[in-house]
Amino acid sequence: AQRVTQPEKLLSVFKGAPVELKCNYSYSGSPELFWYVQYSRQRLQLLLRHISRESIKGFTADLNKGETSFHLKKPFAQEEDSAMYYCALSVGQGGSEKLVFGKGTKLTVNP
Amino acid sequence: SQTIHQWPATLVQPVGSPLSLECTVEGTSNPNLYWYRQAAGRGLQLLFYSVGIGQISSEVPQNLSASRPQDRQFILSSKKLLLSDSGFYLCAWSFGGFSEQYFGPGTRLTVT
Numbered sequence: 139a140q141r142v143t144q145p146e147k148l149l150s151v152f153k154g155a156p157v158e159l160k161c162n163y164s165y166s167g168s169p170e171l172f173w174y175v176q177y178s179r180q181r182l183q184l185l186l187r188h189i190s191r192e193s194i195k196g197f198t199a200d201l202n203k204g205e206t207s208f209h210l211k212k213p214f215a216q217e218e219d220s221a222m223y224y225c226a227l228s229v230g231q232g233g234s235e236k237l238v239f240g241k242g243t244k245l246t247v248n249p
Numbered sequence: 250s251q252t253i254h255q256w257p258a259t260l261v262q263p264v265g266s267p268l269s270l271e272c273t274v275e276g277t278s279n280p281n282l283y284w285y286r287q288a289a290g291r292g293l294q295l296l297f298y299s300v301g302i303g304q305i306s307s308e309v310p311q312n313l314s315a316s317r318p319q320d321r322q323f324i325l326s327s328k329k330l331l332l333s334d335s336g337f338y339l340c341a342w343s344f345g346g347f348s349e350q351y352f353g354p355g356t357r358l359t360v361t
Contacts, residue, residue, distance in 0.1 A: 147290060170348050182293075182339065182352040224292060228348035233281070233300055235348045241292035 140165050140229045144240035151215050152248050159210040159243045161199075161225030170228040171208040172237070173199055177221045185210075185223070195219070215247045251276035255340050255353040262360055268313075268327040270356050272340030275321065280342040282323040283350060284315055287337045299323060300345060335360045 141164040151157050163169055173185040186194045188201040188208060199210045208225060225240040252275045262268060274280050284296040295308045297315035305315050312331050316324045323340060337357050341350040 144292075172349065181354045184349060184351075187349065233345045234298075234306075235281070235343065235346070236283070236295060236298060237293075237348065237350055238295075239293040241290060 140227060140238050142225050142227050142238050142240035144223075144225055144243050146243045147241070148244050148246070150246045150248060153217055154214050157212050157215040157219070157245065157247075159223050159225075159245065161208045161210065161240060163206050163208065163225075163227045165206075165227055165229065167229070169201065169203070169206075169208075171199075171201060172226045172228070173197070173208075173210050174224040174226055174239075175221050176224070182224070215245075217247045217249055220245055220247045251342070251351065253340060253342055253351060253353040255338075255356050257356060258354065259357045260359070262330050262358065264332055264360055265329050268325070268330050268334070268358070270325040270338055270340075270358070272323040272325075272353055273321055274323075274342045277321070277342070277344070279320060279345060281345050282317065283341040283343075284323065284325050285339040285341065287339055287355070293339065297325070330360045332360050334358065 143162045171188045174182050175185040176182045197212045201208050222242050222244050224242045226237040228235050230236050254273045281300050283298045285293045287293050299305050299317045313327050337355050339355045340353040343350045
């Protein structure tokens with residue numbers, strides 16, 4: 139079955155500290171993974187996708203197929219990073235792609 | 250550029266009343282459309298998705314239904330609301346054949 143697990147509901151760090159939000163997935167096919175972020179009073183938006191191998195707002199995420207993980211990392215957290223983060227797995231193909239979301243991790247960056 | 254709208258932003262309805270939430274996409278044609286319910290601690294649950302006019306796939310059995318009367322319009326409905334239907338409902342769209350989805354601002358539904 140397709141599943142995305144984010145083991146931490148809440149994560150609290152201090153400004154300037156490194157942060158890692160964990161995501162593990164279960165999928166028999168070739169995975170396509172995303173991180174979405176929802177800031178307070180804003181709509182859910184895409185943060186990054188694994189196929190782009192990009193760094194957005196200082197965040198990176200590497201797909202580890204051996205560990206079936208896609209952890210989100212940032213070396214120095216900022217207060218404005220405080221938000222709800224969701225990991226998502228794309229399933230299906232041929233125009234019927236869907237996203238399976240984890241339950242989310244609420245990140246709080248303290249001053 | 251593409252934009253997605255949802256209305257109303259908030260809604261308070263009594264148990265047993267009907268429901269109609271609307272989602273509209275602008276700036277693209279033949280998008281895939283999705284309805285989600287977002288609950289604290291539960292993440293996003295996909296309720297329905299549509300790959301074209303009149304084509305609706307239901308992901309979970311429930312008291313809700315969806316319709317797509319026009320290419321860029323997606324409606325979430327119920328004939329009789331239950332208390333358990335309360336929640337935050339999100340609409341999203343994607344280009345057909347692509348996984349990345351773009352989300353609307355959501356509707357907060359409270360059933361009293």
